[in-house]
Amino acid sequence: MIDFSISTELAAERDRVRQFVTDKIVPYERDSRLTSHGPTDELRQELVQLAKDAGLLTIQAPEEFGGRGLTHVEQAVLYEAAGWSTLGPVAMNCAAPDEGNMFLLGKVADPEQIQTYLAPVIAGEQRSVFAMTEPDGAGSDPNQLSTSATFDGENFTINGRKWLITGANGAKTWIIMARLAENPHLPAGPTLFLTDGDQQGIVIERTMNTMDRNYVAGHGVVRFDNLTLPKAALLGEAGQALRYAQLRLAPARLTHCMRWLGAAERAQHIAVEHAKTRTAFGRPIGEHEGVSFLLADNEIALHQCRLTIWHACWLMDQGEKARHESSIAKAYVSEELFKVADRCVQVLGGIGISDETVVEMIFRDMRAFRLYDGPTEVHKYAIGKKVLR
Template identity: 45%
Template sequence: MLDFSPSPETEALVARTRQFVEEVVIPREAEVASEPHRLESIRGELQQAAREAELFAPRVPRDHGGLGLNWRDSALVFETAGRSLLGPQALNCAAPDEGNMHLLHAVGSAAQQARYYAPLARGQVRSAFAMTEPAPGAGSDPSMLSTRAERDGDGWVINGDKWFISGADGAAFAICMARTDDGPTMFLVDADNPGFEITALTPTLDHAFPGGHCEVRFADCKVGADAVLGEIGKGYDYAQLRLGPGRLTHCMRWLGIAGRALDIAMDYVNQRESFKKRLAQHQEMQRLVAESAIEMHASRLMIWQAAWCLDRGEKALHETSMTKVFVAEAVNRVVDRALQMCGARGISEYLPLANFYREIRGFRIYDGATEVHRASIGIRLLREAAKRSDT
């Protein structure tokens, strides 16, 4: 049975996280907006503040210096941290690092965990996940993977181009998906490897990712046998192991931005007067607020249920896929309504809504576009229905 009541300890943690975000993180947003080149240094300062506040690394196990939260409790903390674009960075629970930490902890060897996972969990380095490729390579269809890894003595040589690799600029290492004779395989590649090259920084609508979104080339990139993450040929399985929870954590964080956007809009319409009364007294404003609140409530319940499935040891591919579709679309609508409610001020830089609007749009595309998830959900349901009719 799904229990909706957080423990007193979790409630206190969420309250402390909310206070930290409001008092420490949000005041730094203006600095990043005016001096984007300082994002990395401000990120480091906020992470140190989060350590001192005992809020750092919510999902990392305690023996690695984190809080050791399960998925259900993480949903509450991640949403609260997500009220600022800098919040997940401060708590070291932002993409792509959070997903890479989950994967490394699940399938990495002891040596790989010591070399890659431990410094990542401590916030000493950043990482990247290199799977997406330019056409005609892998995008929404991972079976189109074109990057190749060939055996070279005891090691491997990787060749191929990747693009839209978030956080690659400044990352210490990347997890690279490449095709081998035995099937798709993941490799750990240090950024200082001579065969690893960032060829371009992709100009995009969003700007909040440290390290941006990069085009990366693996050119005769030589790695040792110890670079193989997990087992050879199980790359697709590991991708699902990472991407399922990864989609859900995106939902958690972006729901926080939606909540803050709605709060900003409600504050505005409660103060602004038009047609001889406050905007909040107009029925249309009440409708917009209600629709946003309803969609956020439904989003939250879907996140909690999917998190509950993960905590039970289930893969929850169906649940996380449905949640990703609904939350990505809902959050975009909530932020859009908030901007509309604030009118000209909403599209100005006096409020953070315009920035939220830019940053949130990509969520409907990355980690599986809405259309691809809908197709996958439909295929699974129709296949199950066909099986039932055959029995």
């Protein structure tokens, strides 16, 4: 049976999250600590405390870690509400990259690693990074990984350069992907390592200037200069990094969609209110067919995106991997929500390209969303391969 209803309890919690974001978080959108490189960590900590006080911090975490152990569908409903402000997921500790990293560590890390590296992230006390993307290597094709690791039986030594490493500046929990060289002790190949960000050998060269500004501390360029790590730094099994990355990416690409659906819904709300009050040629612009059709197209897209997300989440809740469906969702939702934001800018006219409203920021961030966790073209390539099999 197909059932699109949500429980009374979930609907009430959705409304509570939306109210919390509207009342407590939206006012921070004008805070000077929301910089061109995203929120500062000081601002993040202040927002996290607000969510903690409201009982809404890291609600997606497993129950054994103090969370609610939400299903994927429940996450979809609540993350959409949190995304009403781009700072909402930051406050509730369900923003990227921490949300995806918490999911991965909960699946792969050993008990000691969980206590040292995962628990503080769940508590909102520290941030994490996933260091994979490289200037001339791994990106859409992680098989091009060029960062190297050697192992002498006791210690790993990592060398290489990464960029677009979200939140690198100030992060404490680091997941690093490197290609482990042939050695007599462990399997070679792409491998994940887990360490503290204060280690000698992790050099943050700079923070990149990018069009988006919703991730804490922006995106860094990082160099690993003979980073030496003990055997205990191995995350999971040697040579299995690409498999673990897929484990992380399928749910993570969906949570991106959930959060940005909320942001697009906010942009639509602002555009609708503007269309009701702004007049031109003798009547509110919303009464002109050109504007009303833009808003109608947005409403259709928002509805379709929500159903696409919910379906993929429902499949995952049934125990399926849903890689195909999550690729469909990421490709479709990222493109459609960008069109929604673009149409909202058009409806707003001159103020749409200014910071008089948050729509301009949502528009820029939404453009970047089309690249997060794989660009549309990569997902369409994977979808096409499955269709042709």
